[in-house]
Amino acid sequence: MSIPTRKIIKHDLVKLLSEIGPLTTIDVYSSLAEKWQLTHQELSSKRSGASLYQNEIRWARQELAIEGIIARPSESGRAVWRMNTGICFSKSISPDDIDTSASYPEGATKTVSVNAYERSNEARKKCLEHYGYRCIVCALDFESIYGAIGKGCIHVHHLVEISSIGAEYQVDPLNDLVPICPNCHYIAHQRRPAFTVKELKSMIATNARKSST
Ligand SMILES: [Zn+2]
Ligand SMILES: [Zn+2]
Structure with missing residues (x-):
């Protein structure tokens, strides 16, 4: 499998963080690489000097943070990735707002814009x-x-x-x-x-x- 689309990356990232809890950046990279069975070559491919694989995941994190689904790096710490938890309606995302159910076809996760x-x-x-x-x-x-x-x-x-x-x-x-x-x-x-x-x-x-x- 090659590096998935942004949609699938976001889906799998949310699933990972909601199932396992907070993870370090290194753990996120290695868990997703394992899940997608990426080869050494896919993991080491670069675009303008930066890892293509890691860049893609960081973009997904940024989009999910803007959508309020995962915690912003300024809240969780740059090296810690976690879901945006918190129960006050104005700050939180409830189970309705994102659905990570496996019964959805891959990449079809409903994320809220x-x-x-x-x-x-x-x-x-x-x-x-x-x-x-x-x-x-x-x-x-x-x-x-x-x-x-x-x-x-x-x-x-x-x-x-x-x-x-x-x-x-x-x-x-x-x-x-x-x-x-x-x-x-x-x-x-x-x-x-x-x-x-x-x-x-x-x-x-x-x-x-x-x-x-
Ligand atoms: Zn009740
Ligand atoms: Zn509900």
Whole structure:
């Protein structure tokens, strides 16, 4: 296999960092080289004196950092590559925003463009203004548990399956988005399509009944 397209590089980089966690630059280079089974020749090819392979990966990092999907080098440190984690809606990327599922054909990962991301931040804001910051499923409210630091911290879940969203999709903040805590969000995405709010609520209710008897 030769050096993949930018799209595939981004897909595999996100998959790597979300599965393994933070990695050093050297580890990223070697993990991806192994994954793509690059030959010594492919790894050592240069363009204007710089490694073509490493350059391609650095470009992918830069694009993903601009899109808010992986942490900017200024936050993580230049030698550390990690996902942009953080749970405040304005700073974070939730499971809806990037899908690294293996069920997608190679390179078809849905990444959010800078504009879409900004638009969606706007939509998140509108959603939260309307619904507030309490989890729609379990009613958890970060501020009431953690105090001031938890203020404004919540995920926003797209009720519309991201894979069915086309380029022209416009988020309807009140009908397509709901505030959801990271725990409920994690469970929601254990199935594809995601569990509905109703299903999640009934899971909790069923288990509460079980454990009280
Ligand atoms: Zn919840
Ligand atoms: Zn979601």
